[in-house]
Amino acid sequence: MNFDGKTAIITGAGRGLGYAYALELAKRGANVVISDRGTDNSGKGSDSSIASGAAQAIRDQGYSAVAHSAELSDQASCKALIECAIHEFGALDIVLHNAGWVGYQPIEDADDAFLERAIGVNVYAPVWLCKHAWGYLKQSACPRIVLTSSDRAMYSDYAQAGLTAYAAGKMAQLGIMNALSMEGREYGILVNAISPVAKTRMWGITSPPQNLKPEWVVPGAIFLASSDCIDSGYILRASNGQFTAIRFRENQGVDYPLDLVRIKATTAEAVAACWASIKEC
Numbered sequence: 001m002n003f004d005g006k007t008a009i010i011t012g013a014g015r016g017l018g019y020a021y022a023l024e025l026a027k028r029g030a031n032v033v034i035s036d037r038g039t040d041n042s043g044k045g046s047d048s049s050i051a052s053g054a055a056q057a058i059r060d061q062g063y064s065a066v067a068h069s070a071e072l073s074d075q076a077s078c079k080a081l082i083e084c085a086i087h088e089f090g091a092l093d094i095v096l097h098n099a100g101w102v103g104y105q106p107i108e109d110a111d112d113a114f115l116e117r118a119i120g121v122n123v124y125a126p127v128w129l130c131k132h133a134w135g136y137l138k139q140s141a142c143p144r145i146v147l148t149s150s151d152r153a154m155y156s157d158y159a160q161a162g163l164t165a166y167a168a169g170k171m172a173q174l175g176i177m178n179a180l181s182m183e184g185r186e187y188g189i190l191v192n193a194i195s196p197v198a199k200t201r202m203w204g205i206t207s208p209p210q211n212l213k214p215e216w217v218v219p220g221a222i223f224l225a226s227s228d229c230i231d232s233g234y235i236l237r238a239s240n241g242q243f244t245a246i247r248f249r250e251n252q253g254v255d256y257p258l259d260l261v262r263i264k265a266t267t268a269e270a271v272a273a274c275w276a277s278i279k280e281c
Helices: 016-027 048-060 075-089 112-137 164-183 218-224 268-273
Strands: 007-011 031-035 065-068 094-097 144-148 190-197 235-239 242-246
Touching: 007 016, 007 075, 007 112, 016 031, 016 048, 016 094, 016 218, 031 048, 031 075, 048 065, 065 075, 075 112, 094 112, 112 144, 112 164, 144 164, 144 218, 164 190, 190 218, 218 235
Parallel strands: 007 031, 007 094, 031 065, 094 144, 144 190, 190 235
Antiparallel strands: 235 242
């Protein structure tokens, strides 16, 4: 799988999964733009040396990389990141939005700043990045966008108390994916998402893990960014070296919104009486 001559922006690429994605893309020939604000685990602060150090580490191995450090919830900063890629490499082919953070806050303690942090990295950032990348992606022979979701948001089985803001942001990226998959269709811009499970600093890991290794997620992200991927609107779950793709599709025979081809009910009591059948997946 060759990325010679391609230019990729990877957010949150100073460490962890993002760096692993960037390094593999660079090894396969891509010019990579390392975007990382260098925040702490709570999503606060900034340290531009995180991005610059990661880019230098990739260059030291003989590959092509530059760094950019900014707050991506800000539209002007996202525009500057896109312009950085164009200035350095003359084109843009791949946007891989990996940046994120995990914060726990009980719903009764919810506050504006905490929620804004989640919305900033999960909603504003991908929207502003795609807005300013769109014109350049339309010129690419193989334009790809990869967003990031989470099983913690998608599946009630894995939900955790205190993750309301996190879950809202990760589900928002699936809505963005679906909308942009449709909007990008006529230009060949494919938009997918990855839902990775990997032990990184966000997990509190300080030494190489024995399982759930970040490098075991990398092949999935690389595939979604490649010309080998010809689908759009899929979520690729990646965990412990295993992959499964899912997407939200309507049932067969539905005439939306007139006929869901399901259970008819005209009163709340009828819904209650039929609930066992209605809730069948």
